[in-house]
Amino acid sequence: MTDTLLLVGRRHTERAAKRHAARLRRRGVADRVIAATYENEPAELVEKGPIRGSGVGAGDDTYVVPMAPAPDHDTTRAIPGALSGAHHCEPVGTSPAVVRGLADRAEAVIEPGDGASLALVAFGETAGSKSYATTEQQATRLRETTAYGEVTTAYLVQNPAVECLRYNLSGDRAVVVPFFIADCEESERAIPEKLELDRGGLEYTDPLGTHEAVTDAIEAEFAKARALGSGTAAVRPVATDGRGY
Structure with missing residues (x-):
């Protein structure tokens, strides 16, 4: 079984997400690393987005890291609802990295x-x-x-x-x-x-953007979720309290 790391965020995160995804591919952290964004609702990811028909979210080998600063309705409800069956990590902004x-x-x-x-x-x-x-x-x-x-x-x-x-x-x-x-x-x-x-x-200053610390944070959240081996959307995200617990 292969691992897919999926970076998901709103449209304005697209450039940064693609940059982080490219770094993570070079690091070889997962079999596949995909960046996907949506304009209004996470349901767009499956309905007409870049991961439509790709099989992402269909099995327990997909790990979703939200490109968001903190847990919100999208990261705790809408994204897990759209990508059911995947492991859902904390938003990248919660990471100490x-x-x-x-x-x-x-x-x-x-x-x-x-x-x-x-x-x-x-x-x-x-x-x-x-x-x-x-x-x-x-x-x-x-x-x-x-x-x-x-x-x-x-x-x-x-x-x-x-x-x-x-x-x-x-x-x-x-x-x-x-x-x-x-x-x-x-x-x-x-x-x-x-x-x-x-x-x-x-x-x-500029926001975090393409800073390599964000890449490190994504990798850390992915590693944590993979080690835990639980937290699919059917249960709850890996952690949603914003404090890393």
Whole structure:
């Protein structure tokens, strides 16, 4: 029996997902590595997407890693429903491995130090989402592994709100890292507008994108799911609480 590693995400993740899939093929982590995206609903993956008729999701040799920052309705319900019979891993953004990518994004524009602040900005909690729990966990990891004097969080749809962020930072220098897997409407327009970046005083980075730490995170989630040997959609995803448990 062969193993298939399937990277699944919304359309805006396509470029990044394909890059990670290519790296994983070179690493030889699975017999097949496929990247597939959808525009509106995960059902599109089977109905008209690139995996239609491929047999993906039909057996217990398929492992699905969502290209998402945190568990939400799609990762815990819609994707497992569309790809029944597959093993469903945690979204890649929950992995400790992506912290290196977040730190690298920040350090590329603001050097860590006691007088520097790092702010992690995410979408926030909505129905079926664990964005808050995941973002806070990654912020804790950044506090433990970087030398920034302050690591804080802000959200688009809940408090602490993005538009208040610049007034709440304590550092003389500050960098904002959007906690998204790839560029999207939120990272390209909504967050910069709410931060009023054109006023200056804040540096802003790209999301995780094609950073190799994301590739490492995907590989780690795949290895964990394969070792567990359980967690098909008929039962529940491997883990969905956003904390890795």
